[in-house]
Amino acid sequence: MIATPLTPHQVRWLLAAAAVSSSCALAAELLLGTLTSYLVGNQALAYGVAIGGFLAAMGVGAYLSRFIAPEASSDRVQTILLTRFFQVELIVAPLTALLPLGLFALFAVDGPLWLGLLLATLLLGVLAGMEVPLLTRLIELDNGVREALAQVLALDYLGALVGSLLFPILMLPLLGLFPSAVLIGAAPAWMVYGMGGSFPQMRPWRRRGLGVGLALLLFTPLALPLSNRLENSLYAAPIINRQQSPYQRIVLTRFGPDVRLFLNGDLQMSTLDEYRYHESLVHPALATQVNPRHILLLGAGDGMALREILKWPQLESVLVIELDSQLLDLARRYPALALANDHAFDDPRVTVRYGDAFKLVAALDQTFDVIVADFPDPDVDAIAKLYSLGFYQQIRQHLSPTGVFVTQASSPFFAPKAFACIATTLAAAAFKTYPYTVSVPSFGPWGFVLASQVEIAPATLALPVATRFLTPQLLPTLFVLPGDIRLNAVQVNRLSHPVIVRYQNDPRWTLYD
Numbered sequence: 161m162i163a164t165p166l167t168p169h170q171v172r173w174l175l176a177a178a179a180v181s182s183s184c185a186l187a188a189e190l191l192l193g194t195l196t197s198y199l200v201g202n203q204a205l206a207y208g209v210a211i212g213g214f215l216a217a218m219g220v221g222a223y224l225s226r227f228i229a230p231e232a233s234s235d236r237v238q239t240i241l242l243t244r245f246f247q248v249e250l251i252v253a254p255l256t257a258l259l260p261l262g263l264f265a266l267f268a269v270d271g272p273l274w275l276g277l278l279l280a281t282l283l284l285g286v287l288a289g290m291e292v293p294l295l296t297r298l299i300e301l302d303n304g305v306r307e308a309l310a311q312v313l314a315l316d317y318l319g320a321l322v323g324s325l326l327f328p329i330l331m332l333p334l335l336g337l338f339p340s341a342v343l344i345g346a347a348p349a350w351m352v353y354g355m356g357g358s359f360p361q362m363r364p365w366r367r368r369g370l371g372v373g374l375a376l377l378l379f380t381p382l383a384l385p386l387s388n389r390l391e392n393s394l395y396a397a398p399i400i401n402r403q404q405s406p407y408q409r410i411v412l413t414r415f416g417p418d419v420r421l422f423l424n425g426d427l428q429m430s431t432l433d434e435y436r437y438h439e440s441l442v443h444p445a446l447a448t449q450v451n452p453r454h455i456l457l458l459g460a461g462d463g464m465a466l467r468e469i470l471k472w473p474q475l476e477s478v479l480v481i482e483l484d485s486q487l488l489d490l491a492r493r494y495p496a497l498a499l500a501n502d503h504a505f506d507d508p509r510v511t512v513r514y515g516d517a518f519k520l521v522a523a524l525d526q527t528f529d530v531i532v533a534d535f536p537d538p539d540v541d542a543i544a545k546l547y548s549l550g551f552y553q554q555i556r557q558h559l560s561p562t563g564v565f566v567t568q569a570s571s572p573f574f575a576p577k578a579f580a581c582i583a584t585t586l587a588a589a590a591f592k593t594y595p596y597t598v599s600v601p602s603f604g605p606w607g608f609v610l611a612s613q614v615e616i617a618p619a620t621l622a623l624p625v626a627t628r629f630l631t632p633q634l635l636p637t638l639f640v641l642p643g644d645i646r647l648n649a650v651q652v653n654r655l656s657h658p659v660i661v662r663y664q665n666d667p668r669w670t671l672y673d
Contacts, residue, residue, distance in 0.1 A: 173358045175204040177351050178295050182319030184347050185288040187327040189214045196277050198424045199267045203540035222287020230642040238306045239361050245294045246365045249348035252287050253372050257345030268393045276377045296656040338387040342380045349373035356398055405486040419496045422553045425642035427528040430475030431500045434464050436629045440598040445566035447621040452529045458517045460534035470507055480512045481520050482530035514614040519543050527560045533567040552589035562614050572597050572645045577663035579607040580647045586611045588652045596638040623627040
């Protein structure tokens with residue numbers, strides 16, 4: 161007996177299934193990589209495990225699919241292949257929805273997160289690897305191998321493109337990680353429901369697809385409070401605000417008067433002692449200028465560094481370049497942050513441009529007396545470029561002849577090679593460098609590097625503005641480095657070789673966790 165030929169409508173459903181399956185699979189792996197890099201950093205390794213493990217597991221799944229209905233009669237092959245495909249989809253659906261929450265829970269209890277990521281990736285990869293071969297064999301029964309492969313692979317690649325764009329551009333910023341995971345997981349179940357109506361022998365599967373799809377849709381509103389409870393366990397104080405921007409996870413906590421800002425789980429500032437950090441970042445650089453009038457501030461979306469810059473009476477303009485508009489909007493509107501930064505973004509001398517500083521600095525057509533960089537620590541490649549030789553050469557072109565550049569430079573104690581690398585890279589960009597350190601209780605010892613094209617005498621720096629931490633007597637002493645800090649034996653950080661990521665992720669951090 162010969163299998164019933166596929167109708168054009170059925171072929172379209174099979175091709176749509178290829179696109180949806182591929183889109184969901186890639187979106188799920190991007191989600192797992194994003195979650196892991198958010199929890200433990202090391203973005204390159206997180207995506208390497210997620211994507212690389214997934215592709216390898218897909219190969220295993222594709223191989224295993226050859227054992228499905230290898231000798232079945234032609235009239236039964238179609239039903240068997242459809243049944244196995246539906247089974248795979250209904251297993252993939254809840255796994256895609258729940259595995260990210262499981263990984264988050266594993267991290268919250270200090271479990272083996274990397275092992276969990278690998279196992280989740282392998283499991284999803286094996287199942288996803290079966291999808292394309294099963295769909296190809298179904299179409300092959302009617303259209304031949306060459307036509308089947310061409311059609312299925314074309315839709316498979318198109319679906320991968322859609323998934324790779326849909327997750328970071330729409331789902332992550334609008335829904336967040338875990339609701340996105342549930343909705344991604346629901347898509348295969350709804351595909352089973354739709355396909356079941358197009359193949360008469362598969363109509364009983366419609367109820368199963370409908371049941372799983374509805375269950376996941378009903379679970380979607382619960383994913384957020386459940387993940388919030390898990391996230392709460394990661395912080396020592398209650399969370400008072402949380403947002404997922406297109407670029408990072410933004411969390412505010414509060415314990416009494418102490419409001420803390422975290423980006424992707426890393427502490428950025430505490431209102432109890434942030435003034436120590438921001439006074440030390442800003443005022444030594446501005447003190448080198450007779451009349452600091454035009455300032456470029458890179459990063460620093462919380463507004464605290466801007467508050468310090470605005471204290472200088474000669475100031476005429478400050479251009480702020482910030483990547484994340486949600487962070488700056490939070491700093492401008494959230495009462496605790498707006499109070500702490502003294503409503504700095506409302507000052508008429510301030511102009512804000514949103515975008516990647518690496519690109520926007522290169523496009524500037526003006527020079528500045530002082531350029532201040534307050535970027536996150538360079539623990540991922542995307543941030544490392546902002547500490548690279550190429551970027552510092554761009555900075556030089558936008559400084560006045562006597563202008564200075566200052567950057568935060570991580571911890572000289574916990575990440576001494578990262579601190580040294582920043583100074584070494586600035587020197588390679590033809591700057592004279594002046595590294596200095598300060599103690600910030602929330603961070604421990606912290607480093608900065610002042611850089612200029614002319615000689616600077618730290619002992620002569622004056623402090624004509626009101627401060628809480630810095631004093632005229634203390635300012636010159638910041639440049640006296642402790643004896644256990646060495647600025648040697650490191651490489652220059654380049655765009656083509658971001659060594660600073662390795663330096664920043666030195667295991668010495670973990671000894672004090």
